[in-house]
Amino acid sequence: MRQESRDRPRIADVAREAGVSKTAVSFAFNSPERLSLDTATRIRDVATTLGYRPHPVARMLTQGRTRTLGILTPQALSVVFANPFFATFSEGVAAVAEEAGYGLLFVSPLHGSLAHAVNRATVDGFVAIGLSEEHPEVEQIRRAGLPIVMVDSAAAFPEHAAVDVDDEGGARSAADHLLALGHRDFLVIGIEQPTPGTRADSTGVVGRRLEGYRKALAAAGIDLPNDRVVVGPATIDGGRACLAGAWEDGLRPTAILAMSDVMAIGAVNAARRLGLHVPADLSVVGFDDIELSRHVEPPLTTVHQPVRRKGEEACRLLLSAIAKEDSARPDHRRLETRLIVRGSSGPAPIRKEVAAGR
Amino acid sequence: MRQESRDRPRIADVAREAGVSKTAVSFAFNSPERLSLDTATRIRDVATTLGYRPHPVARMLTQGRTRTLGILTPQALSVVFANPFFATFSEGVAAVAEEAGYGLLFVSPLHGSLAHAVNRATVDGFVAIGLSEEHPEVEQIRRAGLPIVMVDSAAAFPEHAAVDVDDEGGARSAADHLLALGHRDFLVIGIEQPTPGTRADSTGVVGRRLEGYRKALAAAGIDLPNDRVVVGPATIDGGRACLAGAWEDGLRPTAILAMSDVMAIGAVNAARRLGLHVPADLSVVGFDDIELSRHVEPPLTTVHQPVRRKGEEACRLLLSAIAKEDSARPDHRRLETRLIVRGSSGPAPIRKEVAAGR
DNA sequence: ACCTTCAGGTAAACCGGTTTGCTAAACGGG
DNA sequence: CCCGTTTAGCAAACCGGTTTACCTGAAGGT
Numbered sequence: 213m214r215q216e217s218r219d220r221p222r223i224a225d226v227a228r229e230a231g232v233s234k235t236a237v238s239f240a241f242n243s244p245e246r247l248s249l250d251t252a253t254r255i256r257d258v259a260t261t262l263g264y265r266p267h268p269v270a271r272m273l274t275q276g277r278t279r280t281l282g283i284l285t286p287q288a289l290s291v292v293f294a295n296p297f298f299a300t301f302s303e304g305v306a307a308v309a310e311e312a313g314y315g316l317l318f319v320s321p322l323h324g325s326l327a328h329a330v331n332r333a334t335v336d337g338f339v340a341i342g343l344s345e346e347h348p349e350v351e352q353i354r355r356a357g358l359p360i361v362m363v364d365s366a367a368a369f370p371e372h373a374a375v376d377v378d379d380e381g382g383a384r385s386a387a388d389h390l391l392a393l394g395h396r397d398f399l400v401i402g403i404e405q406p407t408p409g410t411r412a413d414s415t416g417v418v419g420r421r422l423e424g425y426r427k428a429l430a431a432a433g434i435d436l437p438n439d440r441v442v443v444g445p446a447t448i449d450g451g452r453a454c455l456a457g458a459w460e461d462g463l464r465p466t467a468i469l470a471m472s473d474v475m476a477i478g479a480v481n482a483a484r485r486l487g488l489h490v491p492a493d494l495s496v497v498g499f500d501d502i503e504l505s506r507h508v509e510p511p512l513t514t515v516h517q518p519v520r521r522k523g524e525e526a527c528r529l530l531l532s533a534i535a536k537e538d539s540a541r542p543d544h545r546r547l548e549t550r551l552i553v554r555g556s557s558g559p560a561p562i563r564k565e566v567a568a569g570r
Numbered sequence: 571m572r573q574e575s576r577d578r579p580r581i582a583d584v585a586r587e588a589g590v591s592k593t594a595v596s597f598a599f600n601s602p603e604r605l606s607l608d609t610a611t612r613i614r615d616v617a618t619t620l621g622y623r624p625h626p627v628a629r630m631l632t633q634g635r636t637r638t639l640g641i642l643t644p645q646a647l648s649v650v651f652a653n654p655f656f657a658t659f660s661e662g663v664a665a666v667a668e669e670a671g672y673g674l675l676f677v678s679p680l681h682g683s684l685a686h687a688v689n690r691a692t693v694d695g696f697v698a699i700g701l702s703e704e705h706p707e708v709e710q711i712r713r714a715g716l717p718i719v720m721v722d723s724a725a726a727f728p729e730h731a732a733v734d735v736d737d738e739g740g741a742r743s744a745a746d747h748l749l750a751l752g753h754r755d756f757l758v759i760g761i762e763q764p765t766p767g768t769r770a771d772s773t774g775v776v777g778r779r780l781e782g783y784r785k786a787l788a789a790a791g792i793d794l795p796n797d798r799v800v801v802g803p804a805t806i807d808g809g810r811a812c813l814a815g816a817w818e819d820g821l822r823p824t825a826i827l828a829m830s831d832v833m834a835i836g837a838v839n840a841a842r843r844l845g846l847h848v849p850a851d852l853s854v855v856g857f858d859d860i861e862l863s864r865h866v867e868p869p870l871t872t873v874h875q876p877v878r879r880k881g882e883e884a885c886r887l888l889l890s891a892i893a894k895e896d897s898a899r900p901d902h903r904r905l906e907t908r909l910i911v912r913g914s915s916g917p918a919p920i921r922k923e924v925a926a927g928r
Numbered sequence: 929a930c931c932t933t934c935a936g937g938t939a940a941a942c943c944g945g946t947t948t949g950c951t952a953a954a955c956g957g958g
Numbered sequence: 959c960c961c962g963t964t965t966a967g968c969a970a971a972c973c974g975g976t977t978t979a980c981c982t983g984a985a986g987g988t
Contacts, residue, residue: 219715220714220715222973222974222975223974223975223976224974224975232937232938233937233938233939234938234939234974234975234976235937235938235939235976235977236936236937236938237975238975238976238977239936239937239976242976242977246935246936246937247935247936247937248935248936248937251936251937263713263714265689265710265714266689266974266975266976267631267973267974267975268689268690268691268692269627269630269631269636269692269973269974269975270631270943270973270974270975270976271974271975271976272627272692272943272975273625273627273628273631273943273944273945273973273974273975273976274942274943274974274975274976274977275943275975275976276943278627278692279690280675280692288664288665288668289660289661289664289665289667289668289674290661290662290664290665290668292664293657293658293660293661293664294657294658294661296654296657299651299652299654299657300651300652302647302651303647303648303651303652304648306646306647306648306650306651306676306678307646307647307648309647310646310647310648310678310679310680313680313681315675315676315677315680315687315690315691316647316675316676317638317673317674317675317676318664318673318674318675318676319673320664320668321668322668322671322673323671329673331623331624331626332626332637332673333626333673334626334627334630334636334638334692352623355621356578356621356623357577357578448861448865477865481865503806504862504865507806507835507839507862507865507866507867508865508866508867509865509866509867580943580944580945581944581945581946582944582945590967590968591967591968591969592944592945592946592968592969593946593947593967593968593969594966594967594968595945596945596946596947597946597966597967600946604965604966604967605966605967606965606966606967609966609967624944624945624946625943625944625945627943627944627945628943628944628945628946628973629944629945629946630945630973631943631944631945631946631973631974631975632944632945632946632947632972632973633945633946633973634973
């Protein structure tokens, strides 16, 4: 088990070779001002010719910090990276972390256990994204004395720092937009909970967006029965399947409210296969405003949320929590959302009375 | 500096509380069979009520391994995550790493120094992507006794395990495709080296693809002067700028060979702004075949490379290098590329002799 | 000539675990 | 009843550094 360090020189080797104590070698690297100039440079010379570098793990142990931040997700990394939303989010976190000299460790369930992965993680703190109320890992982290910043689940963890966006408001503006275009017949495409056990929590992103849709529709006197809400994985294929499935079930909406851009794009795809024109026959509004949405055909009308900034803010919050002890007042930040109207939404088609028959 | 461990219980606390030795506590977790059943469970009970979890860093130190893999990139993480190519690559690495119970640490230059970041990295090995010949960090890692798998730079580091694709062949097939469509007037859009110091290495991805383009064109009797090769950052805007710049310089190609899909998409964008129709007036062929390319308008003709599999293979190679000592024979794997013809390429337009005038 | 002060360096404790011998008691066979 | 073998558990060494507390000799002050 000692294979890694087979030939790696230790600090004692350098010390012996340079004819000084271990302490001196350590000083040469960490506080050279405590040594005379020659000794310091001589030691460093010896070190480089020996190819010595301080063992990072040993260093972490004594210094009591890792200079690494963890990004915690309840999903497998392979699905995380497949999602452009996460990529952009990570981009934000990474930018701030890097600037501050911190590395980034991705922590996801190992052998199915997130708790296990958390225990193994050598980090100074976590940014957790998409953790729902039920996750016991949060408590576990708190007990370990590590700070954690919750993203998109502020309400569920009031005692922790958090960042989220105005999901409900964004959803409402999406629905309002379609209502203003004359639509009456809606289909909501939601994001399936990754972990089956968790109930469709009203505190989660999905719940908040659904709430927004519902309120807007209700204000226009429109009810949204449960069969008008379908869910699937947050992928293009997921969105495709959602619309295709609903269509087979006989639903003929004129407008789709999708909770994620990738799913919205999938829905547009499915629509095309069904011979429908977007937005002439069917309007689609997404959520997130990922870069891709600007480039698909037609460009996607969607609710913009500052994903990258969300990552940045979360990281900043975490860094300041790490820096100072007084984590007494957990900082909550809510970022704004706004509707971006592009080409995938248009006036409701004139309903041919015949359609209902088929 | 001891703030992290303020209240965290140590193994000694558990030992005292349970009335046993530290050894016993350690055994209770790592080799319970060496303890009687009650003692083991009693210790574990005490541990959980105290909220004890073994300190991961201390564990790493004694066990001599971190169960973490490093993804090494010479670029800042914020640009890495902005690139869908990397996201897909990471997806592949992550899938295999996760399966094997390894965490993933992203290692990028800290305060401008990659070497520094490498020294801080607590990993069992590295997957390095996009490192060119000149990077001294590779040697540094080798001396530290850590295995490393090179991706996309096999030729530059024959002594290490490596994965790459047939860049030259892919590039050639792209050029051949356009030649067959009657094009004679080309513009190559290349990827700018992220680190300014490095020369436009012929061994790098850019060099190999350029070589492929050149050979195919040469075989058709077409020369590719240097002013027909422009470079920019591997982003949509980068691609846009490349075409726009070339156009301003008076170039009027009928076909574009882009070394990355995002840049190709940028070029299509720029073309649209110039009032050109793709593919009627201008054909564009990309490289990579990222998911996005299927969904833009027109769908992008491009050279497919198995990006995700590249990540998977690299990770597998790394894991096996970590597992066994006999790293005598570095494993090199080359994956195939193939042209995917979609909508962004078409027959060369009939050249109006007038065009050159303007 | 004597007392400080300070620069330069060291030995030992420490970080928080794991692992290696070793011992004492229980067991069990002859 | 005696001796060899397990079984259960412990003390101490160790992983590879950092940090504290202390020492020494020379310079500086009076």
